[in-house]
Amino acid sequence: DEYSxxxxxxxxxxxxxxxxxxxxxxxxxxxxxxxxxxxxxxxxIQTTSKIGITPAxxxxxxxxxTKLIYLGKGFRISPKMGYLHTGIDYTSVYDDRRDPMSKYxxxxxxxxYNNSVDVGxxxxxxxxxxxxxxxxxxxxxxxxxxxxxxxxxxxYSRTGASFKAQMYDLGKIVDNVEFIASADYTYDLIDRNxxxxxxxxxxxxxxxxxxxxxxxxxxxxxxxxxxxxNKPLSLLTQLNAESLFETRSFRHKVIYGLSWKRTKxxxxxxxxxxxxxxxxxxxxxxxxxxxxxxxALSVGAAYAEEQLKHSNRWFDFELNAGVRFTxxxxxxxxxTELRKLQVEPRINAALSFNIDLAGGKSLRNMFRFGFxxxxxLPTLDYIxxxxxxxxxxxxxxxxxxxxxxxxxxxxxxxYDVTNNSLRPNRNTKYExxxxxxxxxxxxxxxxxxxxxxxxFESVAEYSPVRYTRYVDPIDGQPIGRRPxxxxxxxxxxxxxxxxxxxRNSMKVEKKGLEYLLRFPKIxxxxxxxxxxxxxxxxxxxxxxPLQYHxxxxxxxxxxxxxxxxxxxxxxxxxxxxxxxxxxxxIPRYKMIFTTFFQFIWLNEEMRINGDEYPSAYFDTDGRxxxxxxxxxxxxxxxxxxWRHYHIYxxxxxxxxxxxxxxxxxxxxxxxxxxxxxxxxxxxxxxNPLYKNRYNQNVRVWQKSFFxxxxxxxx
Numbered sequence: 001d002e003y004s005x006x007x008x009x010x011x012x013x014x015x016x017x018x019x020x021x022x023x024x025x026x027x028x029x030x031x032x033x034x035x036x037x038x039x040x041x042x043x044x045i046q047t048t049s050k051i052g053i054t055p056a057x058x059x060x061x062x063x064x065x066t067k068l069i070y071l072g073k074g075f076r077i078s079p080k081m082g083y084l085h086t087g088i089d090y091t092s093v094y095d096d097r098r099d100p101m102s103k104y105x106x107x108x109x110x111x112x113y114n115n116s117v118d119v120g121x122x123x124x125x126x127x128x129x130x131x132x133x134x135x136x137x138x139x140x141x142x143x144x145x146x147x148x149x150x151x152x153x154x155x156y157s158r159t160g161a162s163f164k165a166q167m168y169d170l171g172k173i174v175d176n177v178e179f180i181a182s183a184d185y186t187y188d189l190i191d192r193n194x195x196x197x198x199x200x201x202x203x204x205x206x207x208x209x210x211x212x213x214x215x216x217x218x219x220x221x222x223x224x225x226x227x228x229x230n231k232p233l234s235l236l237t238q239l240n241a242e243s244l245f246e247t248r249s250f251r252h253k254v255i256y257g258l259s260w261k262r263t264k265x266x267x268x269x270x271x272x273x274x275x276x277x278x279x280x281x282x283x284x285x286x287x288x289x290x291x292x293x294x295x296a297l298s299v300g301a302a303y304a305e306e307q308l309k310h311s312n313r314w315f316d317f318e319l320n321a322g323v324r325f326t327x328x329x330x331x332x333x334x335x336t337e338l339r340k341l342q343v344e345p346r347i348n349a350a351l352s353f354n355i356d357l358a359g360g361k362s363l364r365n366m367f368r369f370g371f372x373x374x375x376x377l378p379t380l381d382y383i384x385x386x387x388x389x390x391x392x393x394x395x396x397x398x399x400x401x402x403x404x405x406x407x408x409x410x411x412x413x414x415y416d417v418t419n420n421s422l423r424p425n426r427n428t429k430y431e432x433x434x435x436x437x438x439x440x441x442x443x444x445x446x447x448x449x450x451x452x453x454x455x456f457e458s459v460a461e462y463s464p465v466r467y468t469r470y471v472d473p474i475d476g477q478p479i480g481r482r483p484x485x486x487x488x489x490x491x492x493x494x495x496x497x498x499x500x501x502x503r504n505s506m507k508v509e510k511k512g513l514e515y516l517l518r519f520p521k522i523x524x525x526x527x528x529x530x531x532x533x534x535x536x537x538x539x540x541x542x543x544x545p546l547q548y549h550x551x552x553x554x555x556x557x558x559x560x561x562x563x564x565x566x567x568x569x570x571x572x573x574x575x576x577x578x579x580x581x582x583x584x585x586i587p588r589y590k591m592i593f594t595t596f597f598q599f600i601w602l603n604e605e606m607r608i609n610g611d612e613y614p615s616a617y618f619d620t621d622g623r624x625x626x627x628x629x630x631x632x633x634x635x636x637x638x639x640x641x642w643r644h645y646h647i648y649x650x651x652x653x654x655x656x657x658x659x660x661x662x663x664x665x666x667x668x669x670x671x672x673x674x675x676x677x678x679x680x681x682x683x684x685x686x687n688p689l690y691k692n693r694y695n696q697n698v699r700v701w702q703k704s705f706f707x708x709x710x711x712x713x714x
Contacts, residue, residue, distance in 0.1 A: 019089050021059060021070040022110040022131070024050040031431055031446075032370035035303040035322030035346045036240065036255055049129055050074060051114045052083045056714040063707025067092040082115025082126070101145075101152070105136040125166040133158040150223075153191040160184045173243060178257075180238040188267075190228040194278045197221050201401055202280050205391040207412040208287060212394055215408035218280060219401065226272035230291060232265045253307040255322075264296035265380070287389055294384045298329040299377065305346070315353040322346045326375060326424075331383070334420040338383070342375040342424055361439060368433040368446075375424035382422065382456055382502045388415040390497040395470045397483035405482045411467040417501045425504065427452040440520030447513050455506030459544045462496040462562045464620045469493045494620035495558045496549050505544035512536040526586050533578040535602075541570040546610065563614035563627075569607055576602040590669040598661045606653035652693040660686040661702055673713050681705040 025048040029037070054074035061068040072087030088109045095102035110131045117124045135156040145152060162182035169175060201220050207213035240257035270288035272278065277286045305322025326342040333339070348370045355363040395409040433446040470488035478487050517531040546565040549558070580597040613635055618624045662684035667677040685702040692698045 019070070019087075019091070019108045019110075021072065021089050022049060022087050022108070023047045031368070031433075032346055032348050032372035032429065034255075034320065035305045035324040035344070036257065038259075038301065038324070049110065049112050050085050050087065051112050051127070052085065054085065058712040058714075059709070060711075061707065061709040063705065065094045065705075066707070082113060085112045086110070100142045101140050103137055103140070106133060106156075107136055108133045119167070122167055122170065125164075125168075127162075127164040127166075129160070129162045131158075131160040148195040150195050151191070151193040153189075155187065155189040155191070158184070158186045174241050175244045176242040178238075178240040180236070180240075182236045184234045184236075186230065186232050188228075188230040192227070192278070193223055193225045195221070196224050196276075196278060196280070198280065201398065203393060203396060203398075203408050203410070204275075204277065204280055204286070205389075205410040205412060206274055207389075207391070207410060210412055210414050212409055212411050215391075215410045216275060217398060217401070217406055217408060218276075222276055224273070224276045224278040226270065226278050226285065227268075228270050229267040230265055230269070231267040232263060235262045236260070249310055249312065251309045253309075254304070255307065256304040257302070259301045260299070262296055262298045263380070265291040265294065267291045289386050294380055295330055297380050297383070299326065300329060301326045315351060317352075318348075318350045320346070320348040326377070328377060332420070335383070335422065337421060337423040338378070344373050344375055346372045364435075364437040366433075366435040368431070368435070370429075370431040372429050374427045374429075376427060376455075377424050378422055378456055378502070382419075385417050385502065388417050388499040389413075390415065390465070390499070392465070392467050392493075392495075393469065394467065395483070395485055395488065397477075407482045407484070409470075409485065413465055413497065415463065415497075415499055417499055419502050421504075422456075422502065423454060423504050425452055425455045425506075442516075442518045444516040445513065446515075448511065450510040451508070453507045453543065454504035455508055456502055456504065457506040457542060457544070458500040459503045459505060459542075460498050460547060461501050462498050462547050462549055464494065464618075464622050465497050466492065466494045466620065493557075494560065496562055496620070498547075498549070503544050505542050507539075507541045507543055509539040510536065525584065527582055527584040530581040530583075531578065532581075533576070533599075535576040536574065538573045539570060540572075542568045544568070545615075548614075560620050561617045561625075564616045564618070565611040565613075566615045568610040570610070572604075572606050572608070574602055574604045575600065592667040594665045594667075596663040598663075600656070600659045603656040603659075604653065654693045655690075656700065657688040657690045659688070659700070660684070675711045675713075677709040677711075679707055679709075 027046045027048070029046065050072065052074050053076055054072070056073040057070070059068070059070040068089065068091045070087065070089035072085070074083060074085035076083050086109075088107070090105070090107050092103070092105040095104070108131070110129065112130075113126075113128045115126050117126060133156075135154065138153050138155050140152045140154065141150075144150070160182065161184075162180070164178065164180045166178045167176070170177060196218075198218065198220050201217040203215055204218045205213070205215045207215075236259070238257060238259040240255065243252075243254045243256075245252050267290075269291040270285055272285055272288060274286060279285045301324060303322060303324040305320060308317075308319045308321075310317045322345075324344040324346070326344065328335075328338050331339050348368070350366055350368045352364070352366040355365065357363060390413045392411045392413075393408070394411045395407060397405075397407040399406060427450065429448060429450040431446060431448045433444065435444045436442070469491050470485050471491055472489045473483075473487055474489055475487075477483065512535050514534040515532065519529040521528050546568045547562050548565065549562045552559060578599045578601065580599070582593075582595040584593040584595075586592075613632055614627050616624055616626050661682050663679070663681045664683050665677060665679035667675065669675045682702045682704045685704070687700040687702065689697055689699045
């Protein structure tokens with residue numbers, strides 16, 4: 001909707017709220033991750049906050065869409081009191097200068113404290129961090145909100161606190177131990193007054209229970225004030241330990257630990273006047289469910305991993321083998337699959353050896369293999385979905401707006417779309433690689449294959465419904481009084497209603513090759529060259545049959561069947577790219593030049609259609625029928641009724657032409673205190689014209705983008 005699209009809130013981590021200036025180090029762990037790192041088999045990014053003594057730093061960055069200023073300093077309180085680091089930054093971002101509503105301004109602050117305390121003959125390392133994110137431009141407006149006299153305010157703040165204690169060299173059994181505790185609280189409030197213009201008065205239900213009830217007619221124009229409040233709180237604790245020992249020529253490192261995480265939203269959710277809904281017909285804004293009424297999500301985990309190393313004069317061998325156990329708590333007993341203990345094995349192995357060549361040179365080789373499984377758990381909105389309300393109009397007697405004789409009766413059915421058979425989405429990944437080094441040259445090739453066949457997806461399903469409607473008057477329209485059901489002919493009516501149910505039916509298959517080639521430094525040019533890129537092939541499909549109800553009507557009545565198609569569409573995407581980096585460092589002039597070329601050799605999307613004809617159908621009584629040869633022939637012959645089983649779409653394959661983009665950045669250090677950078681993205685853009693799937697001439701345009709950055713260190 002307009003809120004998530006504009007603000008990016010409530011859809012996972014919003015990167016605009018993160019400041020890289022508070023980060024000291026970023027570590028990218030590739031391949032199959034350790035069992036310690038949770039349900040991530042495709043690598044992980046770990047960040048380390050700034051601590052200790054650092055010079056006072058002032059950093060400013062400006063480009064057409066972003067304005068940033070940062071000020072930070074780290075200092076020692078006293079030899080015994082430890083170290084304190086503080087930082088604050090301001091960022092203003094426009095997603096699109098033409099859209100004032102897309103402006104986002106935020107203030108972030110971070111304070112870290114660290115110290116080492118002697119405990120007997122051991123040393124205890126302590127770390128504490130407090131962070132805050134606060135949005136500044138809470139009121140948003142553009143020409144439309146001004147013309148319509150609307151209002152839009154967004155209050156957002158996020159507070160985080162974390163604590164870590166580490167102790168090393170404890171004893172023979174447990175060598176190192178670490179305890180981590182953190183809390184994260186977000187306050188997100190959208191306050192909106194929206195102008196609704198329907199053109200004609202619309203019937204609107206008010207029922208909160210099943211059966212017939214009185215409804216209202218919405219004005220053709222009205223204002224709808226409403227709020228959306230979210231207050232998620234996340235708590236995390238971890239206890240990690242390490243044991244180190246040797247057996248003959250093997251070095252062992254055993255890591256093990258426990259973790260627990262609890263997430264709960266204490267917000268009210270949507271707060272709205274049901275008689276003035278902002279989006280008529282959308283149940284999320286007509287019959288909202290308070291977020292605080294949804295139980296907390298609680299997940300516990302335990303892990304153990306052996307990290308083994310062996311070296312001799314012929315080869316080096318490393319093996320990391322571990323397992324992680326995950327358990328969801330605070331669930332209804334009906335979730336039998338989600339309540340089971342989930343097991344996730346992880347294996348990484350590497351064999352390295354040298355091949356001696358003539359002239360005293362050698363070729364260094366490493367062969368890698370990895371295997372891992374992860375279980376992606378469903379989110380709270382999948383576990384506790386809102387009930388679905390379906391409203392059918394029984395009596396619709398409308399004469400004019402605000403007429404006291406207007407009468408609306410609706411028939412409401414309430415459906416519980418909870419899927420108690422949900423299971424975690426298990427993802428399995430294999431990885432194999434080869435690394436080779438020779439005289440400053442290095443080549444790395446990594447092949448991977450990933451498969452998941454029970455991903456979460458919303459599947460549209462139909463349910464038959466019967467009710468009595470009143471359309472044709474018995475003796476003409478009543479005059480001088482409000483019409484009642486008794487004034488009309490009773491008309492038994494049968495139709496279908498659709499609703500989305502979350503199923504474990506999404507299938508994703510990924511495979512690809514990643515490559516990296518580095519060259520020795522070109523001394524005369526003070527330049528290093530690197531080539532990297534990847535080929536990815538991804539297939540998306542669904543294991544759930546498709547249900548389809550034709551929109552065609554006979555004598556103002558819907559078709560009395562819903563077709564079932566066993567196989568749905570398959571989408572395949574392929575992309576192959578090469579990145580070429582030139583990094584030139586000229587110490588004499590204290591300048592660094594970085595030039596980046598990106599070639600996209602292949603960018604293709606294709607769709608393989610699912611079944612053209614149904615395999616079965618069910619009627620308004622819910623009875624299932626098999627589609628026999630007689631019905632299939634009727635469909636092929638274009639029979640008026642059966643033809644609407646046919647939802648066949650043409651297969652398509654769309655391939656973009658080869659493209660090239662070039663980025664450039666230059667950094668100049670004027671002194672130890674002052675450094676400046678200037679960059680231009682898409683300084684060269686080659687995207688040829690091509691014909692898309694609809695036979696239209698299309699070109700992918702990339703805008704040139706430039707900016708500058710200044711850093712002062714004192």
